[in-house]
Amino acid sequence: MKKIAVFTSGGDAPGMNACIRAVVRTAIYHGIEVYGVTYGYDGLINGNIKRMQSSSVSNIVQRGGTILKSARSEDFRTKEGRQKAYEQLKSLGIEGLVAIGGDGTFTGAKLFFEEFGIPTIGCPGTIDNDIYGTDYTIGFDTAVNTALEAIDKIRDTAAAHDRIFFIEVMGRDSGYIAVECGIGGGAEFVMVPETETDLKKVVKSLKNLRKSRTSSIIVVAEGDEEGNAELIMEKVKVKINDEDKEFKVTTLGHIQRGGNPTARDRVLASRCGMAAVEGLMNGQSNCMAGVVNGDVAYTPFADCIGKTKPLKGDHLRLIEILSI
Numbered sequence: 001m002k003k004i005a006v007f008t009s010g011g012d013a014p015g016m017n018a019c020i021r022a023v024v025r026t027a028i029y030h031g032i033e034v035y036g037v038t039y040g041y042d043g044l045i046n047g048n049i050k051r052m053q054s055s056s057v058s059n060i061v062q063r064g065g066t067i068l069k070s071a072r073s074e075d076f077r078t079k080e081g082r083q084k085a086y087e088q089l090k091s092l093g094i095e096g097l098v099a100i101g102g103d104g105t106f107t108g109a110k111l112f113f114e115e116f117g118i119p120t121i122g123c124p125g126t127i128d129n130d131i132y133g134t135d136y137t138i139g140f141d142t143a144v145n146t147a148l149e150a151i152d153k154i155r156d157t158a159a160a161h162d163r164i165f166f167i168e169v170m171g172r173d174s175g176y177i178a179v180e181c182g183i184g185g186g187a188e189f190v191m192v193p194e195t196e197t198d199l200k201k202v203v204k205s206l207k208n209l210r211k212s213r214t215s216s217i218i219v220v221a222e223g224d225e226e227g228n229a230e231l232i233m234e235k236v237k238v239k240i241n242d243e244d245k246e247f248k249v250t251t252l253g254h255i256q257r258g259g260n261p262t263a264r265d266r267v268l269a270s271r272c273g274m275a276a277v278e279g280l281m282n283g284q285s286n287c288m289a290g291v292v293n294g295d296v297a298y299t300p301f302a303d304c305i306g307k308t309k310p311l312k313g314d315h316l317r318l319i320e321i322l323s324i
């Protein structure tokens, strides 16, 4: 393999830059020409593809966001779009791709590989940690720590005013962020899309908890079936029906997607980036390079997007036990 290209796609995640850096430098180390595609699949279609050097990735390991920009491409969903992307790559003689992103990115990569046969390896870049085939995704650890810092601050003011706070965190279809910052932040409840939320139980427990506690923190994953934090707060408030109790909602939003990646995310991103390039060199394709049980592992895209990664069994129990 003589030429490869790398791009980031979907929602950005802290650590994507560290991953790009590892891809670029591993390729150069092995004598492979490497190209950077800007704006994900849209950039492939439009030919936004430039040669990268080792210096192109200097001073980025610590930066959030992605120097290659990111996008969610509508055009790549069409056969015409993918055909254009293929022609762009062919004209430059690019023989392999590294796609950094989440399940949407891998769905596109799988289809593209099946149609045009350009070897592709993915790296799991999403704060949601919802990708099968890796213990953690790039950006998750940073997002959890960002959310945790915010929860700690909210707890101070919640305690000062004896308030019940509903804090909404990201995670479209996954409760990983909610669960980990719920445990780390000492939340009384965590509501996640993976499990049914029993609001009656929440109301009952909040009433009981209030006998011994003056404030409470409830972490809500944005994808919870009961609705967003505002909606859930209203439902609980009506049921508690106590004018002396004050309810507040904080939605953390995109603050969770930015910031300098943690050490854990930088190392994970670097390992996945190196593994992706070396995987391509060794004939791997149509799969993702992740880390499973601490070791690098390649998982077919079909499994990454087709299988769900369940929450860890003891996590939800932990929250219940530790909040008594």
Ligand code: F6P
Pocket: 011, 102, 126, 127, 128, 170, 171, 172, 222, 257
């Ligand atoms: O997939 C990552 C994620 O941050 C989700 O947690 C969230 O639902 C979504 O992206 C938000 O996407 P956007 O930035 O396009 O609004």
